[in-house]
Amino acid sequence: MPTIDSGDAARRVLFAASASITADAAGVDTMHSLLDTVWEAMRLAPSLTLPPTAWRNEFTTAMGEIGSNIIRHSLSLQAETLAVCQLEIELSDTSLVAAFRNSGAPFTGEIGQPLPIADDADPLNLPEGHFGLALARRSLDDLRYERLANGQNVWTLVKKVPHRSQEA
Amino acid sequence: METTVEERSSTVAIVRFKGRLDFLSSATAREQFQALIATGRNRLVIDLGGLSFIDSSGLGALIGGLKGARQASGDLRLAEPTPQATSVLKLTSLDRVFRTYGTVEEAIADY
Numbered sequence: 001m002p003t004i005d006s007g008d009a010a011r012r013v014l015f016a017a018s019a020s021i022t023a024d025a026a027g028v029d030t031m032h033s034l035l036d037t038v039w040e041a042m043r044l045a046p047s048l049t050l051p052p053t054a055w056r057n058e059f060t061t062a063m064g065e066i067g068s069n070i071i072r073h074s075l076s077l078q079a080e081t082l083a084v085c086q087l088e089i090e091l092s093d094t095s096l097v098a099a100f101r102n103s104g105a106p107f108t109g110e111i112g113q114p115l116p117i118a119d120d121a122d123p124l125n126l127p128e129g130h131f132g133l134a135l136a137r138r139s140l141d142d143l144r145y146e147r148l149a150n151g152q153n154v155w156t157l158v159k160k161v162p163h164r165s166q167e168a
Numbered sequence: 169m170e171t172t173v174e175e176r177s178s179t180v181a182i183v184r185f186k187g188r189l190d191f192l193s194s195a196t197a198r199e200q201f202q203a204l205i206a207t208g209r210n211r212l213v214i215d216l217g218g219l220s221f222i223d224s225s226g227l228g229a230l231i232g233g234l235k236g237a238r239q240a241s242g243d244l245r246l247a248e249p250t251p252q253a254t255s256v257l258k259l260t261s262l263d264r265v266f267r268t269y270g271t272v273e274e275a276i277a278d279y
Contacts, residue, residue: 053251057251057255061223061259064223065223065224068225071191115260117262118261119261119264121265123231123234123238124235124239129225129228131224131227132225134260135223135224135259138259138260139259
């Protein structure tokens with residue numbers, strides 16, 4: 001049963017997977033492993049076509065950025081037990097969607113912050129951080145954050161599946 | 169992540185990464201760059217061919233290394249970037265900042 005709100009109620013879900021992500025190196029491994037299962041499912045399913053490497057890399061990049069932000073924030077809180085977030089991935093005939101759900105402090109930054117690296121930037125004045133969200137956003141078709149009434153944070157990452165005519 | 173350092177000469181060093189260059193490993197990478205520059209090896213070549221993943225934290229470490237090398241009158245160049253590394257460099261416009269080469273030897277030869 002699909003639980004992700006991808007904004008496309010008419011979609012046909014082809015594959016779904018989920019995992020608990022701990023706030024440590026193992027959690028990062030789990031995150032990447034879960035995505036590997038998606039690529040394998042796409043490769044094996046007769047009704048699907050494995051998207052180009054570039055497309056997959058972009059989604060991996062975005063998921064890595066959002067996931068690592070959640071994990072890093074949890075680590076900075078130095079909780080007695082490893083904080084956990086739930087990662088759900090859903091592949092449909094129209095899009096690949098990942099949703100990170102966790103409890104804790106709300107995100108108060110600006111999701112639409114621009115990339116702080118200008119095309120003509122002086123290398124000696126380049127920022128060394130704070131551009132992960134912009135990188136994630138540029139890698140996706142949609143990136144959403146929602147604070148639910150029950151105090152849960154939900155990050156939703158959406159990338160449209162390329163059709164055969166767009167693969168070249 | 170595994171890191172291998174080859175001190176090619178008194179001014180040139182090659183740093184090879186294997187695994188993920190992300191928020192868990194970026195601090196170590198930064199320290200490695202700083203240590204090499206402190207020994208006078210201000211011409212760095214970073215072999216990205218063994219990376220399975222790089223994120224904005226990893227890019228930040230490369231930027232920090234680039235700054236340090238250039239402030240020491242040297243440079244930090246990238247070699248053999250993986251497709252995912254090439255993708256993030258382009259998405260962040262950092263492909264216009266870093267000199268990138270197909271092989272480590274090409275990067276060294278161009279110094």
